[in-house]
Amino acid sequence: MTESATTLKLIPLVPNVALPRVASARTRMSVPPGYGVQEQCLPFTAASALGVIIPSPIRFGFCTLDELPNGCRAFRSPANKPDAAGNYAEPRVFYVFDNPEVRFAGNAYELRGVSGQDSSASVQEPGLSFFDRDDQSGVIKLHLPYIWRTPEMVDTLFLPLLNRAGPGLEVKCGLVETDWYASPVNLALGLPPGPIHVGIGNPVAQAIFIPRALRRPHLESVAEHDQLHLEARNGLADWDKRHAEDRSLYKVLARSAVGRIEREVSSRPDEHR
Known part of the structure; x- marks a missing residue:
């Protein structure tokens, strides 16, 4: 199909x-050798x-004040309020970077x-x-x-x-x-x-x-006397025999082409992450 x-x-x-x-x-740039x-x-x-x-879509982060990158806009969560001494329960702050190319400024x-x-x-x-x-x-x-x-x-x-x-x-x-x-x-x-x-x-x-x-x-448990149950047991026995002969049997028999690395057309680095 x-x-x-x-x-x-x-x-x-x-x-x-x-x-x-x-x-x-x-999912990674290089694949180690071996089976x-x-x-x-x-x-x-x-x-x-x-x-x-x-x-x-934006550059952002969450870190302590001394870790903030240059040029960012830093802010705290509205729920992170200071105590009477001016200390925050969560010392980390959020930051974003303006990006005029996407009309993004001031976290909006x-x-x-x-x-x-x-x-x-x-x-x-x-x-x-x-x-x-x-x-x-x-x-x-x-x-x-x-x-x-x-x-x-x-x-x-x-x-x-x-x-x-x-x-x-x-x-x-x-x-x-x-x-x-x-x-x-x-x-x-x-x-x-x-x-x-x-x-x-x-x-x-x-x-x-x-x-x-x-x-x-809908879930259905197949009864032992059902024909499908018999076919499944026979199929398992045949699978075990054939898989012992060819460890890549699943890949040989699988119907879909999706996920087969060797058949992917694109090899752009940003798609390997």
């Missing part, structure tokens, strides 16, 4: 923004190649032509924002200044990077009905105990696409 790709449409709300890119099966490396495992590489990689994007019927008006969209609950003080939102549009009845599942190292933030998973959702998506990111420094274009998350009908599967 021929595989057909789903078309994801992205509507940028600011110019020159770093947009998601198709995920690659390659058994992870790149020889098709389930591993197929997972790595699922969906798209989401890059950071300028979105033009989206304010009602006045095409000349603009609205502000945060770069980073915060939850207003104490039990979520360790989580921030990274706003993505574009709208996702998937085919009808296809949702987008936002996940941590699959089989890739990220910048140290804990990506909170979320499922969005992106076939109709009219607002930019923001990523909820848990903060680590140490400093973080994220550059424009650095991969921060991954997104895969889920047909809505597959959200809640």
Whole structure:
């Protein structure tokens, strides 16, 4: 059966923004020699190649004052208030860098032509924002200044990077009905105990696409007397025999071409991260 790709449409709300890119099966620049490396495992590489990689649209970080890079704008979470002595429970501060190329300044994007019927008006969209609950003080939102549009009845599942190292933030998973959702998506990111420094274009998350009908599967346990049960046991015995003869049997028999490193056309370095 021929595989057909789903078309994801992205509507940028600011110019020159770093947009998601198709995920690659390659997760590192060089592969060690010898049998058994992870790149020889098709389930591993197929997972790595699922969906798209989401890059950071801004340069930002979270660190102590003495670690702040030159030229940034630093600020604290509204929940991180000083005590009577002027000390903060959380010594680290957030920072962002202005970027006029994407109309980003003072931790906000300028979105033009989206304010009602006045095409000349603009609205502000945060770069980073915060939850207003104490039990979520360790989580921030990274706003993505574009709208996702998937085919009808296809949702987008936002996940941590699959089989890739990220910048140290804990990506909170979320499922969005992106076939109709009219607002930019923001990523909820848990903060680590140490400093973080994220550059424009650095991969921060991954997104895969889920047909809505597959959200809640029906489960069925096959009875021992069922024909499928017999076929499965016979299939297991045949698999064990053939796999002993060819350790790459799964790769030989797998139907999909996705995740096969040797068949990827692109070899750009930025897709290997």
